[in-house]
Amino acid sequence: MTDRPSILVPLRVLEGESVPEGVPELLAHAHVVLLGYHVIPEQTAPGQARMQFEDRATERLDDYEEMFEEAGATVERRLVFTHDGQKTIDRMIAEHDCMAVLVPNATGPVEDVLVPVRGAIGVDRLARVVASVFGEMDADVTLYHVADEDTTDDDIQTLLGGMTDRLVEFGMDPSTIETRIDRDQDPLDAIADIADSFDTVVMGETDPSLATFVFGMPADQIAERFLGPVFVVQREPAPEDE
């Protein structure tokens, strides 16, 4: 067993989604769970699509697997035909205990990493992902917090300081870690704006609420606006009730 974190890379393998430039290098120090999936309409039985497309999909996944392995990652792969892509992705996260899902967009060599920190919850997993993926790279990590009126500077310092400590604990060089704080802005807009000057974003998943139900997950919205690769760090899996 490796102590590399498992990162899920979902690709719609038959719809021309391939491994974008820079992504294998980005994940060189990770354990990649490569999910090739194909979403089919309900009129079609999944087995029917499989009979026709399995060979082509397997061929492509072979290529992708090689790309990740050449860059240095360890790779596991799955190929799934499904009516419901989200269900498949959720199942893969659970089965492989994935720490994060990568929204695969192209990037150049990674020098600056943006890590929006929302609150104390989930900081541990966030730090683990950042430290293990970027720890051995020559990248600068910026911890970013958008504070609201009620939050004192002390609170923010405790939050970001705690996060820095964890990163160092997991083996990161403190000199590569910066912090940045903005106030009185819409967090989502602020993150999306500032992200433009970074190469990649690592952020936590939010708890589902009415707002996320209506507008979608913030992480997904950032991914849509940012156009670079986004790591969505998953919440701690709920203890399984057998």
Add this chain to the structure above:
Amino acid sequence: MTDQPVDVEPGGENVAGEAPAEEPESVTDDAVVHDDVELERTIGLVGGLAIGIGTMIGAGIFVFPGLAAANAGLAATLSFAIGGLIALLVALPTSELATAMPRSGGGYYFISRGMGTAYGAIVGLGLWLGLMFASAFYLVGLGHYASAVFAELNVALPFSPVIGIGLLFGAALTALSIGGTENTAKIQNVVVGVLLVVLTGFLSYGVLDAVGVFGGGTVPEQFFSKGYLPVLTTAALVFTSYLGFAQVATVAGEIKQPGRNLPLAMVGSVLIVTVFYVVTIFVATSAFGADRLGEFGETAMVEVARDFLGLPGAVAILGAGLLATFSSANASILSASRAVYALSRDALLPRKASEVNLRYGTPHVALLSAGGPILVLVATGRVELLAEVASFLHLIMYGLMCIALIVLRRRNPEWYSPSYQVPGYPVVPVVGALASFGLIVFMQPASIGIGIVVMLASYLWYRYYAGDVTLKGDI
């Protein structure tokens, strides 16, 4: 998560040199697993129930009440109850088979694996054709409802638009399932939900009215006003209203947690529609008496609603009838396409038949080979004949499923380990088989004749095309 091995090895090849596709390695609660590939299970309990109820409810409530009352009088209530009982007797064994073999293809799959390729071919091809007859029947029903809309609007047409509208909707549905990538299952769930709400409201009012709460009351009528035999012939006719639960089994490979959801969806949908049917007939015959109801024909329910609630009631039931017959036809076309896939996977039909087109990802050959013949059948416009042939072909499958269960239980092969077991074995499957075959006797000779011709043709096709294919499980 249960991990069930599959140990059936099909062999041989057909005239075109195609061999049956390999069986999966194992099936889990969430996927069907082939070496490197997984097929995700995505339909939950609600989706399963919606398929079952959505397929069934169109016919029994919106097309048959008038026809059934004309044939059997008030005792048509009993005919529907008999149909429901037979459906239940078959649904229980089917549930066991489906949890043992949660794969796409439903009854065809169980019979071909349990009893061999010849039986499988007759049932599989019969199921495909039976679903076409059923779809055509629903479409003609839809035509009647759409025509009633014109009548309601006082648009006088110089010809009867029933068949034309049926054809139009048949063609539209086929085109929609080939080109549509919308989320049809979600729509189906909503449609079924709306239907159940409308019907529950309407029937509750009707029952209260029938027992005299609103001062109306009804003249007590003789229950067996047409004698006893018509009760059984009517049961044979209206059995088409119960064909939906087996459609749940045709998508068994896509149902989540099949061990739990398949039995619940199948038995549940039979119980729910039986209650609705029996109450509907009771209410309808109470409102008008069987003879007048019979005169209204296919759209009798509209008159019943008008009697209770005036124009708004008639409009509501018209709308519900359109939705219900439409959803039934849609579900049947999709099931027919699944049946074609299962047959072609097993090399009983050319592989080409289940081809998926690149643009929409839909099985256009299978859908066209269902949609085309349906239009021809709609053009005949013979509601009762279409219904009975559909029932005939399904009843053969139902009877054989019960027998397949008995065969499998007796031989008890290692791979047969259903997580749901039928209660009352062996009585339930034996009675289920006898009742299924028995009901056929009460059909019109023409329906029986067409059914037998279809079965013969299926058998001959199997001998010619795929005589060497073996599908039977190792038993």
